[in-house]
Amino acid sequence: MQPILKTAITAARRAGSVITQAMDRQDHFQVQQKGYNDFVTEVDKKAEKVIIDTLRQSYPDYSILAEETGMQEGVQDCCWIIDPLDGTTNFIHGYPQFGVSIALQCRGKLEHAVIYDPMRQELFTASRGEGAQLNNRRMRVTQERRLGNSLLGTGFPFRNARWVDDYVTTFKNFIPRCVGIRRAGSAALDLAHVASGRFDGFWEFDLSTWDIAAGVLLVQEAGGIVTDLAGGNNYLESGHILAANPRIHQQMLAQISDCLETPPK
Numbered sequence: 001m002q003p004i005l006k007t008a009i010t011a012a013r014r015a016g017s018v019i020t021q022a023m024d025r026q027d028h029f030q031v032q033q034k035g036y037n038d039f040v041t042e043v044d045k046k047a048e049k050v051i052i053d054t055l056r057q058s059y060p061d062y063s064i065l066a067e068e069t070g071m072q073e074g075v076q077d078c079c080w081i082i083d084p085l086d087g088t089t090n091f092i093h094g095y096p097q098f099g100v101s102i103a104l105q106c107r108g109k110l111e112h113a114v115i116y117d118p119m120r121q122e123l124f125t126a127s128r129g130e131g132a133q134l135n136n137r138r139m140r141v142t143q144e145r146r147l148g149n150s151l152l153g154t155g156f157p158f159r160n161a162r163w164v165d166d167y168v169t170t171f172k173n174f175i176p177r178c179v180g181i182r183r184a185g186s187a188a189l190d191l192a193h194v195a196s197g198r199f200d201g202f203w204e205f206d207l208s209t210w211d212i213a214a215g216v217l218l219v220q221e222a223g224g225i226v227t228d229l230a231g232g233n234n235y236l237e238s239g240h241i242l243a244a245n246p247r248i249h250q251q252m253l254a255q256i257s258d259c260l261e262t263p264p265k
């Protein structure tokens with residue numbers, strides 16, 4: 001394993017400890033509202049600080065894009081993309097589905113990814129060209145060939161009403177065409193679960209780069225395909241994302257383009 005991935009893992013595990021300690025102590029943490037249905041706690045901020053401090057110590061020149069503190073430009077063309085707590089609403093309610101997400105992007109390419117689920121102590125990792133692992137064991141997307149046998153993950157566009165109608169159209173379209181749809185509330189873990197073969201596919205509208213950067217590389221390195229909802233490569237910019245095993249990806253994309261006049265890219 002490359003030392004840089006080890007550093008990212010250390011950062012993710014430290015953030016995981018911050019999160020589980022707060023959960024175990026049932027801390028009365030402060031919750032602030034950032035926007036409509038958008039919350040941040042002291043724990044998100046503390047976890048982000050621990051991650052940034054850890055990464056900075058070894059890689060002081062890299063840029064950092066982190067959800068709670070924004071963009072800090074470095075001098076090298078490498079950027080850490082960090083979501084310190086993906087699934088904050090779940091965390092606030094004690095619903096045990098959230099994770100830490102860290103990716104490294106250099107010259108426009110995702111190079112390394114770590115997603116850590118502190119409740120299940122599951123560590124998902126990938127480096128470009130080197131495959132993906134769950135707790136150090138190789139993971140692969142499913143080999144399912146039929147959408148009709150597939151379990152899909154998704155997320156609702158609960159912050160921006162603009163996407164609700166199109167989203168509901170896709171949701172209604174998938175309901176009778178698969179075995180089940182799950183909405184657990186952490187896009188990072190949803191992608192990790194596509195990569196580890198628990199979901200056959202996942203789609204969501206309007207995510208942020210830090211929700212998906214690490215998960216994208218996990219899925220790709222596990223043999224899956226990631227596109228925007230129109231089949232293009234704009235997902236990191238737009239946040240409209242479709243990730244699945246190659247066969248299911250094709251079938252999901254066809255369904256989306258059948259039911260939406262203009263699938264968002």
Ligand code: IPD
Pocket residue numbers: 083085086087088089155156184185186187188206207208211
């Ligand atoms: C959220 C989660 C959720 C998705 C939201 C994201 P946050 O991240 O990934 O699953 O549906 O759109 O913003 O705010 O908990 O870090």
Ligand code: CA
Pocket residue numbers: 083085086087210211
């Ligand atoms: Ca997030």
Ligand code: CA
Pocket residue numbers: 044067083084085086087088
């Ligand atoms: Ca977050």
